[in-house]
Amino acid sequence: MPRFGMVIDTRKCVGCQDCVVACQTENDVPHGYCRDWIATEVRGSFPSLSMEIRSERCNHCDNPPCVSCCPTGASHVESFGRTVQVTANKCIGCKACIAACPYDARYVHPKGYIDKCTFCLHRVKEGKDPACVSVCPTHCMYFGDLDDPKSRVSELLRTRKWHALLPDAGTRPRVFYLT
């Protein structure tokens, strides 16, 4: 069984937000909300500054606090790809998962249930890439099986320097940023 993850090359990302728009279109994300977004991080002091542009989303963590806190099992780890998903008709809207997520990747859908990035599992099941990955004009995003040593994502993580977000939170995120 695969363990899906995403690798994003911050040296290629220009922050164009094509991934954001593609996600909103593909997943019918309500107006005013987003499942993925662009973060721009500037470090240092003038004139020695460095900037990193990242496309961020749910990290589909290996140790997801949103799943362990859910009182109904609506937030769960899907067996296919071990991604973190929400079953809308099990969700009571207690918002514990939103409070538990250190990445603030979830939101309350206007219909009441909690929503977030699904890694476009419906597309992945058809053998396609997630919408954000498929539209990226700089091809900075890669999606695949982290447990397959021959996959492109595994290869990139072996050969390039990378970091993940908030490693101290202990969530073991599965979205990696190449630097």
Added chain:
Amino acid sequence: MLETTTTRHNPLVDPHLSVWGWEIPIYLFFGGMVAGMMILGGLAMLRMLRGEDPRRYFSLQAPLLGFVLINLGMVALFLDLSHKLYVWRVFLTFQVASPMSWGSWLLLIVYAALLLSALVRLPDAWPWLGRQLPVFQRVSDTLLARPARVKAIAWSNIVLGAGLGIYTGILLNTMVARPLWNSAILGPLFLVSGLSAGAAMLHLASVLRGQRPAPAGMVGGAWSAIVQPLGPAWPEKGAADGLVRSDQAFLVIELVLIGLLIANLYTSSASHAAAAGLLMGGPYTGVFWGVVVGLGLVLPFVLQSLELGRRIPHTVVPALLVLAGGYALRWVMVNAGQVSEVAPAMAGGY
């Protein structure tokens, strides 16, 4: 320097988390207060079994009042849910890792314990109901027939009360994403704060009813059963003093636990120290030190000390202050906790 900008704009999440408004602090407050009342009520039952005059312990019928108050808390919790029609899903499963799942099932048992405890003296406290539904009288007689049964109910109140009180803290404590909540002290702090609020509520309830005899009618009798847990007799002065003395101890323990919480946060990671900063110079400093500690702990402690020393007359002011402080504590912790966040790495790594 580290500066991050984001295009994310999700309501209730940005610019900082604010998914929990007034409802959750109300729920935690009432839950904690009922937990305290269950413990005090259970202890009163044990003392009654030892042959002491039950009128001395006007927390004996705390379950009736607790039942009303826990329902208010549950209404607040229900109002907070954004997908309300699916609330029944909680009781189709038990999620062992979820404190909220534990809490939901615990609350069901608490409801059962409160109702059973209320039945112990319901016919005495609410004569109208006893006359209309003799089954209540029979249940009460059955429960009182054997001390072991009352003892079991008393202990179930104490154990469940402790569980409920700690749960209200643990619920927040387990969320690693909000450093202000990541202290195991939060459970005991909310438990002791609940005991303090429970004692204050029982004090208020005994005063509200006054010294009039319990009305025999439906509405008057019900009100009397709730706000004067002893029934027709007015609790003697010593009993009120006993409750105030207990509250003094709770207030001191609460102050110590707040000190330990701050120390615990400051001696943990940078994220935790930054979270403590929200209460120590940050935006929640005024309400925390002014309302929670000043008005809710220190002032009632001073006033109650003077009352016990017979320097000033007994009033309901300290009890009201304790209740306001108890709610303010939950309000500050829930709101400041949502603002606190795990800090990104400042250097190294990439």
